[in-house]
Amino acid sequence: MARIAKSQISKAEADRRKAVALAELRELELRQRRGELLEVAEVRRQWAAGLAFLRDRILSLPDRLGAVLAGRGEVEVRTTLREALEEALRGIHADGC
Numbered sequence: 014m015a016r017i018a019k020s021q022i023s024k025a026e027a028d029r030r031k032a033v034a035l036a037e038l039r040e041l042e043l044r045q046r047r048g049e050l051l052e053v054a055e056v057r058r059q060w061a062a063g064l065a066f067l068r069d070r071i072l073s074l075p076d077r078l079g080a081v082l083a084g085r086g087e088v089e090v091r092t093t094l095r096e097a098l099e100e101a102l103r104g105i106h107a108d109g110c
Contacts, residue, residue, distance in 0.1 A: 063105045070101035 044050045082090050
C-alpha cells in the first residue's frame, strides 16, 4: 500500500483517523481504570521486589539451616531444604509480589 503524504489526506480522512485514535485512547483509559492494564514501571517494581525477597530468603538458608542440618541424614536434609525453599516461594505469593 502506497504511503500518502499528510498534505494529500482529505479533511474527512483526517477527521476519521482522529475519531479512531480518540476512541482507542478512551478504550485504553477505560481498561486501565478497570484494572485490566498495568503501568510497565509498576510491574517492573513489583517483579524486582519479589525477586529481591526470594533472593534474600534463599541466601539466608545456609545460615538458618546449617547448624540444624549438621550430622543429619541425606533424606532429612533434602526434606528440610525442600520445605524451606517452598516456604520462601510461598512468601512471595503472600506478599503479593
